[in-house]
Amino acid sequence: MENPDESIPAPGGEIESLAEFDEAVAAGSLTGRRVQSVDLTDRGAALLAADASGAVFLGCPMEPGAAAKVRADGAFVFPPVPGLPFDPYRGLLYSPDALYDGLAKGGYEATPDARAYRWFQETRTNGDAFASMLRALHDDAVSDALDELLVGAGVVGVMGGHATARGSAAYTAAARLGRTLARSGLTVATGGGPGAMEAANLGAYAAPYSDPMLDKACELLASVPSFAPSVSDWALAAFTVRERWPDGGGSVSIPTWFYGHEPPNPFADHIAKYFANALREDGLLARSTAGVIFLPGAAGTVQEIFDSTTPNYYGSRGGPVPMVLVGRDHWTRELPAWPLLRALAADRPMESRIALVDTVEEAPAELARLSAK
Template identity: 45%
Template sequence: MREIHDAKTLTSFLDSATTLANVVLLNLDLREHATALRALDVRDGVLLGCELEPTDLADVVLRGALVFPRIEGLPYEPWRSALYTPDELFSGFSADDPCTYCDTLDARVYAHFRATGGADEAPMLEAFARRLHDHGITEALESLLAKHEQVVAFMGGHSMRRDDPAYLAVARMAAELAADGMLVATGGGPGAMEAANLGARFAKADDAELVSAVRMLAEAPLYKDRDWLAAAFRVRDTFRSVLAKSPTPTLGVPTFFYGHEPPNAFASWHAKYFANSVREEGLVSLATQGIVFAPGSAGTVQEIFQDACQNHYGTVRGMVSPMALFGVRHWTEKLPVLPVLAQLSRGTWEDRVVTSDDPRAIVEFLRAQGPRKLDRASWSYCGAFCRE
């Protein structure tokens, strides 16, 4: 079905259309177009979250259109059709007063999320609205990914300090890969995720400028620090002209499930979900060029084995994607996942796993390897015992 999301496209469509069949009008103000709608055959047309006067709404329903009305009283738009930007999520925030974050869209949606059940059972209408929202985010994300053939993800701990040497190392790796033309994606949060989004934004800047930016950020090293977000805004302001000269896109995929951690201010876009399970699986799946796993804790370990499972069974486009574990001691002693990965990958995709302390080795590994087709058996229960 054709989807129409904006007023300009709608006007052009109505100028020549005779039927609304197989057309979806999404989150549009149709009150000025009521006359044009009355002239259309609206059967098999769909209106999602559109505004119409009551009499005009009744008319299109009686003539055969499928209508889902707007859901009022929410701080977010259920019929959303675009990714968020940091400027939208943080609108109203001032670095001079970090408490202004509480008035931002990001904070208001999280407060509403908690007040309506959080990750537990939400009221039916709220649960429905969240799922509509997340579906729209997924569609917008897929549209973005269609423009980027190579996507590399960075995952790691949200508690990584900005003054940790690993933070700068992650930023530098992301900068190099983004300079190669890869879209750098992260979980959109603080710590290692912020480092990668920051590095990608500085892909075409001088390394000295990236180092200077990290030093400024390190004045508020942890996401729990009062000035954590303010420091990021000061960096954006200080280096605005540098970033504007050669903007490099980078993606965050955060979640309101972890809304106590604000998203970082350096992603170009945030695909922010309510459902963390959808976000986790999607983030691991989109990284066809590979994933860098920086030091982290339980969440990063979960992501490692989600990626390993996808590689093992070839569930994402039948491909095996590289897994680069940054921090030998962390992944072999502190959280020894490497022996399990070695056993899982033996004989099939062990060539797509590396562990190293050397950022240059990680970058070269991802450049050299890339995704590889995995031979998958075509057996199915129906095909084996019955006619397909």
């Protein structure tokens, strides 16, 4: 990587597709642009003709002559990294098809998702600064893409346990919750894994269809209730539902390879998958600007309750966002998070933004009530 300048000029906007690249070239200049993971092998003539001063090319394949020319213009060129099972410079979020490519032929172990997890397991503790840098680049690019996607959206987080089995009453209730929230115009966001998280994303996917579709989908999925012992069978069942009803609604999921033994569910159309779980946890809650609904869960869900409580308590993200806990017995007797949450909220602005309800069916109306305060 070479550049005659000592500093990187201010960005002139991101380019994340060939169409955007062609548009920029037609406008006459690439000056200051950030080009992310766009294959420019067939755009040699355009690169030779355009002014690329101050541009930054992140993981963009290009002909050697074109690369030399843009460097001479003063561009920074970060080449693709060979042999990686992921793109550290990616400009867009993942799709289910991208993470599960090759599932039908080679099983889950052949997919990009599984290969990225194996790479992470191999490099996370070996002290390799280069691998750490690649993970950081990837996660920052994912955060950037997620922020771009959610501009202006009312995002509601749905948190809950990964152990909620397909075919259970709790799974169906969580799916109906996701459908209700999506139909109200909110963007459903989950931690992206199986269980209650998958159910909420499934509900949002079912939102454009008539009500019987979701019941039928839940019946089909119940034949493979868990990702154990076979992630392949679990994921294939989900893709069977997607193929039968291909025009599902959108939602967001934010999983992590830190818990790579839990696969991402295929029902969110936009998947922000991270290597760093801390970034993933905080990022999910920080982006849930319309509130968070906490379904019954265990340690992970308890952590999420108090990760959400802390900024509400201190006001570090502005006004408190609504928090609705579902399951009175669960949150007062089994895992008594509610009494502590209520004690923390006393005499603070967040006090009017927390609620405990008995059933999932009550949660949307309670969220709306808290949001109106």
